[in-house]
Amino acid sequence: MKWVAIGVAGLAVLIVAIAAIGSMLPRNHRASRSLRLHRSPDEVWAVVTELARASDVPVEVVESAPPHRLVTRVTEQEKNFGGTWTIAIAGEPGSTRASVVTITEDGWVANPIFRFVSRVVIGHHATMDGLLKQVARKFSEPAVLSGE
Numbered sequence: 001m002k003w004v005a006i007g008v009a010g011l012a013v014l015i016v017a018i019a020a021i022g023s024m025l026p027r028n029h030r031a032s033r034s035l036r037l038h039r040s041p042d043e044v045w046a047v048v049t050e051l052a053r054a055s056d057v058p059v060e061v062v063e064s065a066p067p068h069r070l071v072t073r074v075t076e077q078e079k080n081f082g083g084t085w086t087i088a089i090a091g092e093p094g095s096t097r098a099s100v101v102t103i104t105e106d107g108w109v110a111n112p113i114f115r116f117v118s119r120v121v122i123g124h125h126a127t128m129d130g131l132l133k134q135v136a137r138k139f140s141e142p143a144v145l146s147g148e
Contacts, residue, residue, distance in 0.1 A: 015113070018112075018113055018116045018117075019112050019113050019116070020112075021112075021116050021120075022111075022112030022113050022114070022115040022116030022117075022119075023112040023115075025112075025115050025116065025119055027108050027109065027110070027115065028083075028106075028107070028108045029105075029106075029107055029108070029109070029119070029124050030104065030105065030106050030107075031104070031105045031107075031124035031125050031128065031147075031148065032102060032103065032104040032105070032128075032147045032148050033102070033103055033125055033128045033129060033132055033145050033146070033147040034100055034101065034102040034103075034145065034146050034147050035100070035101050035102075035132040035135060035136060035143065035144070035145055035146075036092075036098070036099070036100050036144065037098065037099050037100075037101065037135070037136070037139055037141055038097055038098055038139075038141060039097065039098070039099055039139055039141075040067075040091070040097055040099060041067040041068060041089045041090070041091050041099045042067045043099075043139075044067070044089050044099045044101050044135070045066055045067030045068075045070075045089055046067075047135050047138045047139070048070070048087055048089065048101060048131075048135055049066075049070060051131055051134050051135065051138075052070065052072065052085075052087065052131065057074055057078065058074065058075040058077050058078060059072040059073060059074055059075060059085075060072065060073055060075055062084065067089055068088065068089050068090070069086070069087070069088055069089070070085075070086075070087040071084055071085070071086045071087075072084065072085050072087075074107075079110065080109070080110050080111055080114055081107060081108065081109045081110065081114065081118070082107065082108055083105060083106050083107030083108055084105070084106050084107075085103055085104070085105050085128075086103070086104045086106075087101065087102070087103050088101070088102045088104070089101045089102075090102070101132065101135065102147070103128045103131065103132065105124065105127075105128060107124070125147075129145060132145055133145075
């Protein structure tokens with residue numbers, strides 16, 4: 001019974017420490033990732049928008065300018081996190097068959113524990129990286145990501 005009490009106390013201390021660190025982290029963040037593809041902006045747009053629509057997070061389209069720019073915002077139904085994703089697709093200069101797709105997240109995380117997990121454990125890039133890797137797979141290209 002003594003070891004159970006020590007374990008519970010240790011877990012409580014860990015949760016308090018995570019909450020304290022999370023409360024010191026900034027509520028807002030900006031993260032960005034890019035992927036180069038050997039495809040036209042039109043081809044990339046079709047795949048990116050299809051995958052973005054399949055998200056489990058409730059979002060609304062703020063701006064849509066095919067095939068170069070899509071801005072979505074997490075709806076107010078979501079109370080723990082929110083923000084916007086700006087997806088920009090730029091054609092490579094001098095090429096009709098090469099593009100760079102960049103996702104920029106301007107987000108916020110309300111709960112300090114979730115803020116800690118989002119920043120330290122998962123990382124703000126995790127969802128962007130996942131979507132860009134899916135795009136690369138759709139085109140059978142390597143997912144070489146860059147960005148902050």
